Amino acid sequence: MGIRVGIPRALLYYRYYPAWKTFFNALQAEVVLSPETNKEILDAGVRLAVEEACLPVKIYLGHLACLRDRGADLIFVPRVVAVEEKKYFCPKILGLPEIARCSVPGLPELLTVEVNMRKKARKVISCLKKAAAVFDCRPGTAEKAIRAASKAQKRYGLAMSRGGLTPADYLNGVQSAANNHRRLKVGVLGHAYNIYDLFLSMNIIGKLKDLGAEVITTEMLSFEAVRAGQECFSKESFWTFGHELLGAAGYFHKKGIIEGLVLVASFGCGPDSLICELVERYYRRRQEIPVLLITLDEHTGEAGVVTRLEAFVDMLQWRRQTL
Amino acid sequence: MKITYPHMGLLTIALAGFFQDIGLEVVPPPPITKKTVNLGALHSPEFACLPLKINVGNFIEALETGADTIIMAGGTGPCRFGCYAQVQREILRDLGCRFEMIILEPPQGNWQGLFRQLKRLRGNCSPKMLALAGLNLWRKLKAMERLHKKSLKVRAREINKGDTTKAYNKGLGMLAEIKDPQAIPQVLRDGLGLLEEVPKDSNSQPLRIGLVGEIYTLLEPFANLRIEELLGDRGVEVECSAYISDWIIEHLVLNTLRLPAGLAVKKAAAPYLNCFVGGHGRETVGDTVRYARRGFDGVIHVLPFTCTPEIVAQSILPVVSRREGIPFLSVSLDEQSGEAGLITRLEAFLDLLAEKSKKNFQLSRKKSLFGKIGSNAGKWR
Ligand code: SF4
Ligand code: SF4
Numbered sequence: 001m002g003i004r005v006g007i008p009r010a011l012l013y014y015r016y017y018p019a020w021k022t023f024f025n026a027l028q029a030e031v032v033l034s035p036e037t038n039k040e041i042l043d044a045g046v047r048l049a050v051e052e053a054c055l056p057v058k059i060y061l062g063h064l065a066c067l068r069d070r071g072a073d074l075i076f077v078p079r080v081v082a083v084e085e086k087k088y089f090c091p092k093i094l095g096l097p098e099i100a101r102c103s104v105p106g107l108p109e110l111l112t113v114e115v116n117m118r119k120k121a122r123k124v125i126s127c128l129k130k131a132a133a134v135f136d137c138r139p140g141t142a143e144k145a146i147r148a149a150s151k152a153q154k155r156y157g158l159a160m161s162r163g164g165l166t167p168a169d170y171l172n173g174v175q176s177a178a179n180n181h182r183r184l185k186v187g188v189l190g191h192a193y194n195i196y197d198l199f200l201s202m203n204i205i206g207k208l209k210d211l212g213a214e215v216i217t218t219e220m221l222s223f224e225a226v227r228a229g230q231e232c233f234s235k236e237s238f239w240t241f242g243h244e245l246l247g248a249a250g251y252f253h254k255k256g257i258i259e260g261l262v263l264v265a266s267f268g269c270g271p272d273s274l275i276c277e278l279v280e281r282y283y284r285r286r287q288e289i290p291v292l293l294i295t296l297d298e299h300t301g302e303a304g305v306v307t308r309l310e311a312f313v314d315m316l317q318w319r320r321q322t323l
Numbered sequence: 324m325k326i327t328y329p330h331m332g333l334l335t336i337a338l339a340g341f342f343q344d345i346g347l348e349v350v351p352p353p354p355i356t357k358k359t360v361n362l363g364a365l366h367s368p369e370f371a372c373l374p375l376k377i378n379v380g381n382f383i384e385a386l387e388t389g390a391d392t393i394i395m396a397g398g399t400g401p402c403r404f405g406c407y408a409q410v411q412r413e414i415l416r417d418l419g420c421r422f423e424m425i426i427l428e429p430p431q432g433n434w435q436g437l438f439r440q441l442k443r444l445r446g447n448c449s450p451k452m453l454a455l456a457g458l459n460l461w462r463k464l465k466a467m468e469r470l471h472k473k474s475l476k477v478r479a480r481e482i483n484k485g486d487t488t489k490a491y492n493k494g495l496g497m498l499a500e501i502k503d504p505q506a507i508p509q510v511l512r513d514g515l516g517l518l519e520e521v522p523k524d525s526n527s528q529p530l531r532i533g534l535v536g537e538i539y540t541l542l543e544p545f546a547n548l549r550i551e552e553l554l555g556d557r558g559v560e561v562e563c564s565a566y567i568s569d570w571i572i573e574h575l576v577l578n579t580l581r582l583p584a585g586l587a588v589k590k591a592a593a594p595y596l597n598c599f600v601g602g603h604g605r606e607t608v609g610d611t612v613r614y615a616r617r618g619f620d621g622v623i624h625v626l627p628f629t630c631t632p633e634i635v636a637q638s639i640l641p642v643v644s645r646r647e648g649i650p651f652l653s654v655s656l657d658e659q660s661g662e663a664g665l666i667t668r669l670e671a672f673l674d675l676l677a678e679k680s681k682k683n684f685q686l687s688r689k690k691s692l693f694g695k696i697g698s699n700a701g702k703w704r
Contacts, residue, residue, distance in 0.1 A: 050637045052629060052655060079598065088401035091601035095635035098596050102642045114598075235409050238400030265370075270631035273370035274406045281413045295370075 002028045003135060005111065006072025008063035009034045011056055011093065012080055014167045014192035019153035020076065023128075026145035027135040032072045034063040037199035041066055046298060048103045054268035055297055056193050057092050057099065059200060064104045074111050074134070075100075081116035087240045088118075090271050160219035166205065167219060168196040184316050186213040187252045189245050189279070190264030191272070194296060202302045204264060204294065204309065211313040216258060218248040225251045233278060242275045249279040253289060260290050260316040262309075267297030290315060325350050326425075326444075327390035329378040332542035333471065334567045336499045337464045344456035345448045350390035352381035355545040359384055364658040366414050373546055373627035373657050374539040375407050379414055386420050394444070397428035402601035402632050430579070459504045461568070466511040468566050470494045473518050475562065478555030480523040488552060490517040529560040530676050533614035535607045536625040537633050540656055541565045547625050547656060548665050554623075557673060562619075564610040565603070588613065595639050604632030608639055615647035620676045622649055623669075628657035650676060 005024050007013060013020075017033075024031050034041070037059055045062025067075050077097045082088050092099065097112040113131040115124055125146065132142035159165050164177040186208055188195055195201050195217070205215050218226070226244055229251025230236055237243040252258045263279060265272035276293060283291045292312045294305060325348045328338055335351065342349040353359070355377060363380030382393055393415075398405025408426040415422060425444060430437045445453060470491060478487040494514025501510055532554060540546045541563055554561050577584035585606065589597075592609030599605060611622045624640060626633035637653050644651045652672040654665065 050634060050653075052634055052637070054629075054634075081598070086399070088601075091401050091604060091631040091635055094401060094598060095596065095600040095604065095632075095638075099635060099638040102595075102639045233409070234412075235397075235406075238398075238405055242406075268370065268629050270370075270372065270403050270629055271406075273368050273372075273629070274375075274403055274410050277368040277371070277410055278406075278413060281417060285417065 002030060004032050004071070004073045005029045006032045006034070006067035006070070006075040006108075008060055008067060008075070008077075009036065010060040010063045010197070011096070011193050012078070014171070014196050016153065017171060018156040019149040022152035023132075023145050023149035024076070024135075026148045027132055027137055027141060029135055032067060032070060034066045034070075037063070037197050039199075042199070042298060050103075052268060053099075054092065054270075055200065055266040056191065056269070057096075058298070059193075059197070060096070061100065061103050064100055064107060068104065068107050072108055074109050075107060077110045077112050079112055079114045081114065082118045083115065083240055084117055086118070087238055087243060089240060090269075157219075161222050164220050166196060166215070166217055167192055168198070168205070171196075183212055183214040184260070184313065184320065185216060185258045186313075186316070187216050187248065187258040187261045188264065189218060189248055189261065191241060191266070191269075192219075194266050195264050200266075200296060201264060202296075202300070202305050204262065204305065207306060207309050208262070208313070211310060213260075213313060213316075216252070218244045221248055221251060229254060232282065237275065239271050239275075242271055245275050246278065249282065253283065253286070256288075258289060259320065260292070260312060262312070263291060263293045265293065265295045267295055290319070324348065324392050324446075325390045326392045326394055327352055327382070327385035328394045329381045330355055330543060330545075331539060332544065332567065333464065333467045333495075334542070336467065336495065337460050340463060340499070340501075341456050341460040344459055345444075345453055346446065347444070350385055350388055352385040353388060355381065355543070360545070360658050366418060368410070370629055371410070372403060372630050374537075374543075375403070375411065376658060377543070377546060378407065379411055382411065382415060382422075383418070383420070386415070386422055391422055393422055393424045395424060395426050397426045399429055400601065402630075404602070455504075461571075462504060462507050463498055463501065464568050466498055466507050466514075467495060468568055469511060470498070470514050470518070471563075471566075473515055475551060475555065476560060477518045477521050477523065478552070479529040479558055479560035480525065480527050481555075482522045482524055484556055486521045487518065487555065490521055493517055527558065529558050530620045530673065530680065531560045531562070531618075532676075533610065533619045533622045534561055534563045534625065535610040535614070535622055536564075536603065536636075537607075537627055537630050538565045538567075538570060538603050540625045540627055542567060546627075547654075548660060548662050550623065550625065550654070550665070550669070553662075553666060553669060554673075557670070559673065562614075564606065564614075585609075591616075595643050596635070600632050600635045602630065602632030604636045607633060607636035608643060611640060611643050611649065611651065612647055615643075615649035619649065620680050621672065622651040623672070624651055624653045626653065626655050628655045630655075650679065 007020060021031050041062035042059060044065045045058035048061040049058040064075060077100050079094060079097050080089050081094050097110055100110060111131055114127050117124060128146050129142045132145060156170060159170050165174060188205055195205060208215050226247030229247040230243060232250030232254060233246050237246050261283060263276045265276045280291055280293060283289055326342060327350045330352050339349055339351045359380035360377055362383055363376035367376040367379050395408040397408055412424050425440050427440055428436060474487055474491040481487045494517050497510050497514055501507060534541060551561050573584040588606050588609035591612040592605050596605055596608045607624060614622050640651050
């Protein structure tokens with residue numbers, strides 16, 4: 001195969017990997033994915049990042065270092081500014097290529113595509129084409145790659161919204177979700193890169209499942225449901241992620257489809273600090289559905305998280321029997 | 324309707340006059356104290372950025388002193404500020420406060436919402452009165468900023484510690500009192516005169532330091548632990564990269580008219596950060612480059628703990644510092660930051676700059692603190 005393109009298994013990987021992989025494969029490139037987050041990656045990231053950076057960014061830098069050491073020719077670090085009109089990603093995702101370059105020494109060349117749907121779609125396409133040009137393919141391949149990528153991304157979205165899969169399920173090749181409808185229904189909300197990173201989240205979702213819960217996440221909701229749920233809050237969030245989280249939280253509450261909500265935030269995350277606060281206050285004030293907020297940082301002990309999840313699920317079971 | 328608003332450096336003083344001019348009853352937020360900050364921090368989310376917490380403290384105290392309507396600005400992202408008002412409203416509501424909040428959201432093409440909010444404020448004041456009050460606010464603000472700039476130069480050279488601050492505060496007080504806008508130029512001259520009269524050592528060649536970073540912490544002395552005074556007292560000449568009047572021109576005038584703004588800073592930042600990252604992230608990088616090129620001895624970067632745009636900048640600054648040859652010190656601030664810790668770090672930094680430039684500054688203690696620099700400053704060596 002051709003050029004080896006490294007993709008860090010962190011941050012937006014959880015949202016867009018199917019599209020990225022399809023895109024690069026269509027361009028005859030080989031995709032090198034960094035391994036699942038582990039202790040070494042975390043430690044490397046913590047060493048490289050500025051102290052105050054949020055945990056997910058630290059982990060991202062750790063993955064970059066890992067790809068560098070594995071000899072990728074090129075590392076894909078997109079600048080995803082916005083994927084919808086009037087919405088943004090977080091400032092750190094906007095500045096990710098620069099953070100990467102300035103924090104990790106000895107990186108190979110970075111492929112930084114700017115995706116900004118606040119501007120015209122044509123502009124985004126031309127950015128993608130420019131990125132594709134690096135791979136030296138026959139004319140027309142770029143267009144084909146873009147189409148294939150967008151198809152793959154759609155399939156991914158549908159598998160989650162219709163099939164009830166989580167990103168982690170899909171990315172790990174799980175085909176269908178086995179849901180048992182008599183189980184406790186628990187919503188889990190947070191950044192995809194927090195809740196689906198097994199190491200970082202200490203597998204919160206898996207643990208909830210083991211405790212007998214059926215987990216529902218934002219990805220399983222339709223676009224319209226999220227929009228309807230957002231109306232519970234006075235201002236629409238200008239972050240894509242914030243919009244999804246508020247929308248899902250509002251929708252869960254309005255429809256009463258969950259019995260408990262687990263909010264997962266990461267230490268040092270700006271958006272989380274306010275969005276999770278809005279949700280917590282909304283739920284607490286109405287006192288119908290209990291909320292558990294878990295803040296992940298590099299020192300979070302697994303035992304503590306397990307204890308809190310167990311206590312939470314116990315409480316939900318007890319509520320189910322008595323209410 | 325008794326309105327109040329959050330503190331933000333000099334703007335607070337100018338705003339009180341403005342609202343009075345348009346015939347509104349104002350309850351200015353009581354001066355920020357340690358208690359304000361603690362109160363705000365107690366009721367705010369733990370990881371919210373410092374300005375949000377101080378705002379909450381201001382609101383609680385102002386509501387206690389009789390205000391019933393809060394005016395707050397909105398925003399459209401990508402930094403957290405655009406989310407502030409909504410979170411603050413929920414916090415105050417859960418505390419059982421009785422109030423109304425008027426949130427001025429930037430129009431984004433839809434002017435109606437903003438007009439409706441402004442109309443509620445305007446009451447029965449005529450457009451002419453409004454324009455006059457606006458002009459008055461603007462001129463007062465500009466005058467106070469002139470005074471501020473001058474004070475930074477004078478303080479570095481004063482002979483008796485504290486003279487400049489005294490003169491500066493007196494000048495500000497005189498400007499705040501003005502009722503008739505015609506008097507502004509004269510009062511400004513008087514204020515500048517007061518600073519002129521401060522006995523100075525005219526031979527001194529002070530270290531020059533540029534202050535960059537997040538705008539609230541740059542502008543609100545309580546939030547930045549009066550870093551300008553701390554530096555000035557040690558004989559350092561400080562220049563602040565942000566003034567609220569520039570911000571108003573850029574964000575409220577040029578951006579609304581879709582005209583280009585801040586080109587020089589953007590150009591300076593371009594080799595290091597060539598895109599918008601929210602807040603003042605890009606300006607921090609650009610201003611650092613510009614201070615380096617103007618031959619400043621160092622740059623101090625102030626940011627609220629966990630401020631997202633500034634963390635982007637902070638990640639880039641070590642490279643800027645190395646390539647442009649300017650040392651920098653990042654000072655991140657939260658409700659627990661104390662003066663003693665800051666002084667230690669500042670003096671270590673000054674020591675380093677003095678070593679490099681062969682200029683002198685006045686240590687408050689005799690012992691040199693070389694080598695005791697915090698983790699952020701360590702990186703550029
Ligand atoms: S949204 Fe939060 S976790 Fe994600 S990059 Fe921004 S600050 Fe970090
Ligand atoms: S610029 Fe920084 S401190 Fe200000 S609101 Fe945004 S994140 Fe908070």
